[in-house]
Structure formats: structure tokens, C-alpha cells
Amino acid sequence: MEDIVKKMNALNEGTMMETLGIEYLEVKEGFVYARMFVKKELSQPYGMLHGGASMALAESIGGVGSAVYVDMETYVIRGMQMSANHVKAAKVGSYVYATATILHKGRQTHVWNIDVKNEDGDLVSTCRLTNFVFKI
DSSP states (O other): OHHHHHHHHHHTTTSHHHHHTEEEEEEETTEEEEEEEOOGGGBOTTSBBOHHHHHHHHHHHHHHHHHHTSOTTTEEEEEEEEEEEEOSOOBTTSEEEEEEEEEEEOSSEEEEEEEEEOTTSOEEEEEEEEEEEEEO
């Protein structure tokens, strides 16, 4: 498991995931756990985590979750649809933690639930992601 976490974190280099500061902590079939530091650049004007940053975190870890199921040299994962409800703020200077769990694993689509929580374990955002899986 440690090897896949290192591999996925290495894939972040030079990407939006690196810019956001997403760090994968646990990756296995049907489950991804990651964290992101809420820096000022990820905030809205009132000093709270921007909802778009929460969604980018959620889509990123759901994509990694789908990638675990496929041969990444043969298949590509693309986000197809995403929805989110933002229910609590996360302050600049803290971490948020995201957990992705698979709800549906089909041949061409994967559906994920992703919950983003603050350091106290309070729900910040809950997201639903549908990924499309297609052959290169």
C-alpha cells in the first residue's frame, strides 16, 4: 500500500494537485484518504476554504481511486459529473481531510462519495463524483 501512496503522490508533481498541496495518505481499492493544507491562496475573501478548492480535492482523490482499478497505460479516467454541498467552513492555516469511497464500480463508470472534513472531524463538504473510464 505504501508503494501506491508514493506513486500517486509522485504523480502530483507539476500538476494542480501539487499546487493545491494535496497529499495522499492511504490508497487502496475502493478507498482514498488525503489531506490538504488550507493556505491563503485556497481561500475566499473571508479567510475560509473556497468551495472550488474542496471540489478540486474531491475530484482529485476520486480520480486516484478510479485509477487504482485500471491499467493506467491502457485506460484513462475522466471526471464526468460532480456535485457538492458545502456545509461548514474550514479556516486558513488548518488542514482538511478527504475520504473517498466507491459507490459503484462499472466497466465504464465509477461513482464515488467524497467527504471533506476539518481538523475537528466536522463535515465541510460532501461530494458525489462520476468518473468515465475509457481505453486510450
